[in-house]
Amino acid sequence: MATVVDFEERRLQAYFSHLATEVGSIANTKLVCVAHMVSNSVVFLPALADIAPVGLLLPKPKTASTDEARKIAQYGFKSHELSRDWAKNGHLVVQAIKDAIKGPDQIILVDIGGYFAESLNDIAKGLEGRLVGVMEGTENGLQKYEKSGIDYTVPIITVARSPLKLPEDYHVGSGVVFSVESVLREQAQILQTRTACVIGYGRVGSGVAEVLRGRGIPTVVHDQSPIAMAEAAARGFQVFRRLEEALRISSLVISATGGNALDRKALASVRSGAVIATVTSVDDEFVEDDLKLYRPSRVSPSIKRYDSDGQQYFWLVNNGNPANFLHGAVIGPAMQLIEGEKMAAIHALANNTFVSDGKISEVTYEARVRVAEIWNEHFLDD
CATH class of the missing domain: 3.40.50.1480 (Adenosylhomocysteinase-like)
Structure with missing residues (x-):
């Protein structure tokens, strides 16, 4: 059969x-x-x-x-x-x-x-x-x-x-949120206890933000583009012009820039205990030498904990690679x-x-x- x-x-x-x-x-x-x-x-x-x-x-x-x-x-x-x-x-x-x-x-x-x-x-x-x-x-x-x-x-x-890519972009956003939630549930946590920051309000990032908001997650947005920030604000999101301020209030960070937004300065601003996930490869979202300043330890096949020498730490989904790849990137x-x-x-x-x-x-x-x-x-x- x-x-x-x-x-x-x-x-x-x-x-x-x-x-x-x-x-x-x-x-x-x-x-x-x-x-x-x-x-x-x-x-x-x-x-x-x-x-x-x-x-x-x-x-x-x-x-x-x-x-x-x-x-x-x-x-x-x-x-x-x-x-x-x-x-x-x-x-x-x-x-x-x-x-x-x-x-x-x-x-x-x-x-x-x-x-x-x-x-x-x-x-x-x-x-x-x-x-x-x-x-x-x-x-x-x-x-x-x-x-x-x-x-x-x-x-x-x-x-x-292409307009033919819009359905894929939205479903990728949905898949990223699904995979992040699955990882959290493996650790006996739920999405609804967190405030989210979406970095990059492009075609995929905007989809991620909409899905998170639809799940009842307080969601803030940052983008380097003034046009993207204005659009996000017009769609009802709280928008931060300074990334560091958005990161300080967020316990879930999803980066969708492809522009190495998560550099040393951004990582230092991440709230301790936050979960970080991405929609592109680790070398596109992180400055990898800056990520190496943190000490990783494996928590599960899906997530690692990264510690600094001080009190700050964060959790990283799928080694910083697309979160939805944990579930085959099926859309x-x-x-x-x-x-x-x-x-x-x-x-x-x-x-x-x-x-x-x-x-x-x-x-x-x-x-x-x-x-x-x-x-x-x-x-x-x-």
Whole structure:
């Protein structure tokens, strides 16, 4: 008898197959993919082969040893260890790509987190005209490309600001709150005893704040953007212009900036006994050298306690990596909307059919509509 998981995987496979047929394959092109080793990737990565084969897989470091990573390894993708320092070295990246992908095939980088923002031009030069461009999937990664100050020699296409990503962003926020609550309950605590601070009122952070407020949790917000702070205030949140003041009154901190907001000054302001969780990787939310000033001790597989030499301490969920990854980052079919647009974006990059606005490009409105139509066909009732 087929299980629920079997059914969902078959439905995803049918959806991706339909998309691939609609979008079309790309000849003589290989993908170099940065990817979280989570449940969705088990289906999505092999689905990409219908567009262009994955020639080199770069597992995100904090998920490289998951059960899902072991499942994905069975597909036989060539892989290479990923780190920020390695990705900044264009020569090393080019050598890894050439070792994995022989011959004259063109290359598309599929990035999650702006890993190649500093080295992209060096990679393009080293690949001698083979690099088509980059598809970046996240807002914090996109900002790294935008803020680099580099005049890139190849195009960058993104899905990070697509309207099709809004459902995913909201469900990620819900998943983060669910996982934080689960961790607290493991320690015989509940959300409702805490006051929350959400750092970063972007598309995911705003979802986190709304979910927390909906659960009856007093929630304050901080963002570096005056526009984001004004929006949060207009939506009824108490907004602090100084992060340190927001942290001092909060016993739960959820950081959603992708901009290393949790530096030495911020950590020193964290209320003793507070719980800290993030929606992105530890190297995106913390200044890691500053985190090392605290002494960690394992409390459970899900949480550590960090102590300073004084009286301050805090609890850190999932080693500072996305809290929702504790439960497989499962957010349901909504995620497949943006995964579908990623396939369309890769095809648009290869065929130069994207819409460009200076440094960053996106797929056309018509491409998004078609992705949504196919998703509706597979995931909505008639």
